[in-house]
Amino acid sequence: MEEIVLETQNLTVYYDGRPAIEGISMKIPRRRITAIIGPSGCGKSTLLRCFNRMNDLIPSARVTGRVLFEGLDLYSSDVDVVEVRRRIGMVFQKPNPFPKSIYENVAFGPRIQGIRDRRKLDEIVERCLRAAALWDEVKDKLHQNALTLSGGQQQRLCIARALATEPEVLLMDEPASALDPIATMKIEDLMRELAREYTIVIVTHNMQQAARVSDYTAFMLAGEDRVGRLIEFGPTQQIFTRPRDRRTEDYITGRFG
Amino acid sequence: MGHRQRREMLGKLFEGIALAATVFGLLVLAFLLLDVARRGLGVLSWSFLTSYPSRFPERAGIRSALLGTIWVMALTALFAVPLGVAAAIYLEEYAPRNRLTRLIELNINNLAGVPSIIYGLLGLELFVRAMRLERSILAGALTLSLLILPILITASREALRAVPMSLREAAFALGATRWQVIRHQVLPVAFPGILTGMILALSRAIGETAPLITIGALTFIAFDPKSPFDKFTVLPIQIFNWVSRPQAGFHARAAGAILVLLAVLLSMNGLAIYLRYRLQRRYQW
Amino acid sequence: MGLSARSAVEISTARLQRGMAARWREWGELAVQALLFFAAMVSVFTTIGIVAVLLVEALPFFQQVSLKDFLLDPQWTPLFAQKHFGIMPLVAGTFLTSAVALALAMPVGMLSAIYLSEYASPRVRAVLKPALEILAGIPTVVYGYFALLTVTPLLKQIIPDLETFNALSAGLTMGVMIIPLISSLSEDALYAVPSSLREAAYALGATRLEVAVRVVIPAALSGIVASFILAASRAVGETMIVAIAAGQRPTLTLDPRRAIETMTAYIVQVSLGDTPHSTLEFRTIFAVGLVLFLITLVLNLIAIRIIERYREVYR
Numbered sequence: 063m064e065e066i067v068l069e070t071q072n073l074t075v076y077y078d079g080r081p082a083i084e085g086i087s088m089k090i091p092r093r094r095i096t097a098i099i100g101p102s103g104c105g106k107s108t109l110l111r112c113f114n115r116m117n118d119l120i121p122s123a124r125v126t127g128r129v130l131f132e133g134l135d136l137y138s139s140d141v142d143v144v145e146v147r148r149r150i151g152m153v154f155q156k157p158n159p160f161p162k163s164i165y166e167n168v169a170f171g172p173r174i175q176g177i178r179d180r181r182k183l184d185e186i187v188e189r190c191l192r193a194a195a196l197w198d199e200v201k202d203k204l205h206q207n208a209l210t211l212s213g214g215q216q217q218r219l220c221i222a223r224a225l226a227t228e229p230e231v232l233l234m235d236e237p238a239s240a241l242d243p244i245a246t247m248k249i250e251d252l253m254r255e256l257a258r259e260y261t262i263v264i265v266t267h268n269m270q271q272a273a274r275v276s277d278y279t280a281f282m283l284a285g286e287d288r289v290g291r292l293i294e295f296g297p298t299q300q301i302f303t304r305p306r307d308r309r310t311e312d313y314i315t316g317r318f319g
Numbered sequence: 320m321g322h323r324q325r326r327e328m329l330g331k332l333f334e335g336i337a338l339a340a341t342v343f344g345l346l347v348l349a350f351l352l353l354d355v356a357r358r359g360l361g362v363l364s365w366s367f368l369t370s371y372p373s374r375f376p377e378r379a380g381i382r383s384a385l386l387g388t389i390w391v392m393a394l395t396a397l398f399a400v401p402l403g404v405a406a407a408i409y410l411e412e413y414a415p416r417n418r419l420t421r422l423i424e425l426n427i428n429n430l431a432g433v434p435s436i437i438y439g440l441l442g443l444e445l446f447v448r449a450m451r452l453e454r455s456i457l458a459g460a461l462t463l464s465l466l467i468l469p470i471l472i473t474a475s476r477e478a479l480r481a482v483p484m485s486l487r488e489a490a491f492a493l494g495a496t497r498w499q500v501i502r503h504q505v506l507p508v509a510f511p512g513i514l515t516g517m518i519l520a521l522s523r524a525i526g527e528t529a530p531l532i533t534i535g536a537l538t539f540i541a542f543d544p545k546s547p548f549d550k551f552t553v554l555p556i557q558i559f560n561w562v563s564r565p566q567a568g569f570h571a572r573a574a575g576a577i578l579v580l581l582a583v584l585l586s587m588n589g590l591a592i593y594l595r596y597r598l599q600r601r602y603q604w
Numbered sequence: 605m606g607l608s609a610r611s612a613v614e615i616s617t618a619r620l621q622r623g624m625a626a627r628w629r630e631w632g633e634l635a636v637q638a639l640l641f642f643a644a645m646v647s648v649f650t651t652i653g654i655v656a657v658l659l660v661e662a663l664p665f666f667q668q669v670s671l672k673d674f675l676l677d678p679q680w681t682p683l684f685a686q687k688h689f690g691i692m693p694l695v696a697g698t699f700l701t702s703a704v705a706l707a708l709a710m711p712v713g714m715l716s717a718i719y720l721s722e723y724a725s726p727r728v729r730a731v732l733k734p735a736l737e738i739l740a741g742i743p744t745v746v747y748g749y750f751a752l753l754t755v756t757p758l759l760k761q762i763i764p765d766l767e768t769f770n771a772l773s774a775g776l777t778m779g780v781m782i783i784p785l786i787s788s789l790s791e792d793a794l795y796a797v798p799s800s801l802r803e804a805a806y807a808l809g810a811t812r813l814e815v816a817v818r819v820v821i822p823a824a825l826s827g828i829v830a831s832f833i834l835a836a837s838r839a840v841g842e843t844m845i846v847a848i849a850a851g852q853r854p855t856l857t858l859d860p861r862r863a864i865e866t867m868t869a870y871i872v873q874v875s876l877g878d879t880p881h882s883t884l885e886f887r888t889i890f891a892v893g894l895v896l897f898l899i900t901l902v903l904n905l906i907a908i909r910i911i912e913r914y915r916e917v918y919r
Contacts, residue, residue: 119491121415142626148494158485170503171493201544220489227494330813334723341724341732344739344783350743351750359752381749405643413637414644425908426647432834432904433897434841437654438867438894439875444657448881465650472647496629498636526743529843529868555745555844562749564756570753577746584741597891 064091067261068113068150068231073127075108075117083109083290086127088280090231095253095262097276097298099269101318104282105290106265110233113263113311114150115143148175151224155236157216159208159223164191164200167208167219171227186226194222195252206245214245218252225256232256234264238271250275273302281310355581357436359574367575369446372557375570375589381576383540385558387456388583390526390544391553394460395467395524400517402464410472411479412501421578431469438466439533454535457547462530467520474516478509511598518591522584528555544598658897661890668884674891680854680870682888683879691895693854697771697864698857698896702839702844703795704775704860705782708780709835712779713786721794722816733788740784748848751777756849769863778845782835789834793827794820830910837903841896843868867883867896 068090083105090096094193094225098106110118114284121273122235129136136146148171159167160199168187177183191197194236198220200211234253238246253262253275253293266272272315284290294301294310303309312318370380414420442462451459482505490500506513531553538560540552554576561573666674669689677690716736720729735824755773760766766773805815806866821828852873853861865873871889879886 072417114492116488116492119488142627144494144496144629147492152492153483154488154492156485158483158489160486160489170490170495174493174495174499174503223489223493263482303690326811326814330811334719334815335725337715337719340712340720341736341787344716344780345732345735347780348739348742351746351754354750354754355746402643405640406646407641409637410642413640413702423644423648426651428908429901430647430650432837432841432900432907433654434843434900436841436843436871437893437897440871440890441650441654441657443875444661445653448791465646466680468647468650479615481733496633498633522741526745528743528745529847529872532872535875538876555743558745558749559844559848562745562752571747577749580743580746584743588741 064094066090067092067132068263068277069128069130070109070112070317071128071130073109073112073125073129075112076126077104077120078122081289085283086290086292088292088295090261090263091198091247091278093257093259093278094263095264095275096280097272098263098265098280098282099267099272099313100282100290100293101284101313102267103288103290104284106267107235108290110152110235110263110265113231113233114147114152115130116147116152116169118143148227149229150231150233151227151229152233152235153217153220153224153237156240157213157220157227159211159216161207162208163205164208164211164219165204168223168226171223175227190222190225191219191316193217193225193256195248195255196222213246214241214248217241217245219251221249221252221256229260231261231263234262236265236267239267246271273298281305281307281313283309283313292303323344324499350583355574355577357574358571359576359578362571362575363578367572368579372539372560376566376572379561379569379572381554381557381579383542383544384552384554384576385579386543387536387540387551388523388553390456390547391459391463391531392521392525394456394547396517396521398460399464399467399471399520399524403468403517403520404475404513406468407472407475407479408501408506411476412497412505427472432589435466435527436528436529436533438462439530440532441465442530454537454550455548456544456551458534459531459551459553460534461545462534463524463527466527466530467524470520470523471516474519475509475513478512478516479505481512482508490509503512511595514598515591515595518587518594522587522591525583525587526555528553528559531556532559554583629644633759635909646840654897658890658894661887664896665884665887665891669891678856680865682885683874683877686743689891691867691892693856694865694867694870694892695895696856697846697854698840698866698868700771700858700860700864701775701778701842701850701866702836704772704840705842706832706836708779709774709782709786709906710832713783713831713835714790716787717790717794717828718816718821721791722812722820730844733791736784739781742781744781744842744844745848747777747781748774748845751845751849754851762841763861766861767851767863769849769853770861771850771864772860774846774848775860777837777849778842781842781845782838784830786837787839789831790824790828792829793824796827797823826910826913830907833903833907837900837907840903841868842899843872 066089070086072086073086074084086109098109100106111117112125113131117125125137125193131150149220160170165187168190169183172183172186188197191200196215208216211219238249241249247269250271256262264276276298278296279298280295281301282290282291283293294305294307301310305314360412367380368385369382370378371382410420410423439462442458446452446461447454464510484503486508487500490504536556537550537552540550540554541544546549558576558580561569561576674689674691677688678692679688679690680693681688720733724732751773755777756768759773768862799829801819802815802821810818846866847869850866850869852865852869853863854865855862857864870892874886874889
């Protein structure tokens with residue numbers, strides 16, 4: 063039986079009083095890649111953002127249910143949200159590097175934690191850029207503006223930046239959807255490499271990507287009431303060859319979405 | 320001539336009139352500038368810049384007015400800019416959407432439309448009398464700060480709003496606190512816009528006359544101000560004083576002073592445009 | 605691999621809970637937020653300050669001068685031996701100069717707005733629109749100089765019995781100054797009208813002028829009206845142009861060729877003099893200021909209300 067690092071219990075998110083996702087209960091296994099798939103609008107990103115409490119930033123959002131990280135409810139009142147976000151990192155759909163140098167992008171996370179020693183920062187920057195398979199391409203231009211990099215490189219930079227706070231979990235919200243096929247392939251290879259150390263949860267609307275890359279898959283769907291629910295969760299093999307729910311099968315075989 | 324052609328001609332005529340109206344103001348402006356130049360260019364000289372005002376037009380200069388303007392502007396910037404930027408940050412980054420926030424925003428909107436002389440009355444009672452600052456540079460600067468605060472806040476808010484949300488999200492996701500996000504990511508990117516807004520607000524302040532007259536800035540100062548507590552005069556007040564005299568000599572002096580004032584304004588606005596261009600290239604999207 | 609030798613399994617969740625460091629951090633954040641909040645509240649304090657200052661000084665004034673006299677006495681002579689405290693002449697002066705200014709600025713501003721919005725190409729618009737803004741950036745004391753020393757002599761040639769200080773020159777000059785206010789705001793209102801409305805009218809065979817007058821202007825009417833009201837408020841509050849060129853003789857008249865005194869110019873006149881501070885005569889500037897403040901407040905609030913309403917329409 064797999065070890066569970068993240069778990070939701072009856073998780074519901076309301077925007078302005080209306081539920082966007084409802085009753086989600088799922089378990090994310092440690093050091094595996096878990097994909098969340100489903101048609102657009104089913105609440106995949108909303109669910110993902112619960113794991114690092116990014117929904118807190120939306121004033122009209124309200125969360126009920128529990129989100130457990132190593133057994134601790136992330137939404138309990140004595141939890142330090144800043145520490146949560148350091149331990150659970152996020153990479154966004156459109157690469158969003160800071161308009162600073164490549165070095166400063168990666169160093170930002172450690173810097174705001176108080177690490178000022180130049181050599182320590184140098185070491186962290188190199189380590190994370192290597193882990194993101196970007197070091198060789200940028201090692202001679204660390205102080206160049208990050209926006210001069212290509213889209214795929216920027217996204218890998220964002221991954222390196224997220225790794226710099228030494229997280230245990232990496233949340234990825236459609237990380238390759240804004241990239242070309244070659245860059246996408248590089249990101250997927252990188253994900254498999256990173257899964258050796260980190261737990262990865264990826265939201266994707268690309269089924270083939272989910273099938274290629276993930277160990278476990280969660281399928282979400284919004285009903286006529288436009289509320290997203292978890293339909294099925296299981297090993298990727300099983301979801302894609304022997305789905306248990308009719309709706310999962312319809313989605314996989316392309317009947318809708 | 321058919322009905323259709325008549326309508327077309329009417330349209331063309333109208334277009335001509337509308338264009339004339341559009342350039343009318345510009346023509347008046349050109350006329351005004353030419354007139355000022357005609358009367359004032361001959362007056363400009365080094366001694367004009369370095370002499371004190373005098374009973375004799377030939378000897379009158381703008382030294383004290385110019386120094387007073389510099390002093391007042393510097394102090395106004397010192398008070399208004401941090402206050403205005405701070406208020407803008409609060410309203411854009413922290414304020415919840417509730418009645419108090421609406422009240423603050425309504426206040427700012429309204430204050431932008433209050434006549435400047437009313438600020439003079441406020442400054443007179445609050446700064447000159449209640450706080451006993453007398454008719455000093457400090458009182459004048461504080462009064463002008465309140466005057467330009469709404470402009471500063473509005474311009475700064477726009478600069479902050481232009482920073483994309485994705486930048487803030489990336490910083491939050493790395494475990495930054497709200498102030499860290501603002502200080503390290505949002506402010507540096509919004510800086511060119513804020514700077515431009517600051518220069519525009521100050522260029523508005525530099526031309527203000529009425530509130531400073533009301534707080535008691537004098538019209539005849541024959542010394543260099545040496546501290547914020549000194550009495551003072553400013554360039555627009557000096558212009559006002561000379562214009563109000565009957566002698567043509569003083570009118571020429573007024574025109575010269577106007578040329579200096581316009582030159583200062585032109586350089587400030589030019590600087591704002593230049594800085595905006597240079598700094599924006601660093602943060603290209 | 606080089607990553608920290610921390611066991612991935614045995615991670616203490618205790619650090620996730622808010623310890624001392626977290627509490628310090630949160631207090632710091634709260635302090636910053638409080639400071640920023642106070643900065644934002646300065647605007648509210650300013651408004652309170654203005655109202656308080658005006659009332660504190662105007663109330664003693666009204667204890668000595670009845671409201672009836674203040675509003676109905678046709679003479680304003682507080683600085684003379686025979687004192688009258690009727691504000692009507694000052695209000696009339698303000699009204700006269702503002703009316704002249706608006707009579708110039710409204711048509712010219714509207715025509716500019718229509719031209720820029722409906723006729724001008726984007727390139728022409730990009731040049732003319734900022735150029736017009738320059739008019740708004742010229743200090744008013746410069747306009748005052750222009751009004752007294754250039755416009756008045758010019759007008760005297762056309763109107764021989766024009767007084768040296770008169771409402772006409774000041775009003776016209778003020779009008780030029782507020783043209784950009786009307787043209788800019790009206791143009792924004794016109795521009796905001798969806799092009800689908802225009803296209804429908806063109807499709808029915810209307811000319812550009814007809815589309816502008818029959819379709820676009822009515823649709824943008826509230827924005828245009830708001831710009832007029834704001835321009836009026838600006839004209840009422842204007843000080844230096846009228847102080848220099850309109851005169852210091854409170855006169856109850858509608859003849860723009862005569863010298864008058866506006867509310868704002870009166871305040872300047874007293875401020876330049878040496879009337880002692882805590883006297884009835886000095887307090888008149890606060891009574892006048894109060895009236896001025898109320899007039900511009902009402903005008904501004906109406907305009908803001910209208911602008912908000914028409915922004916709602918195009919959501």
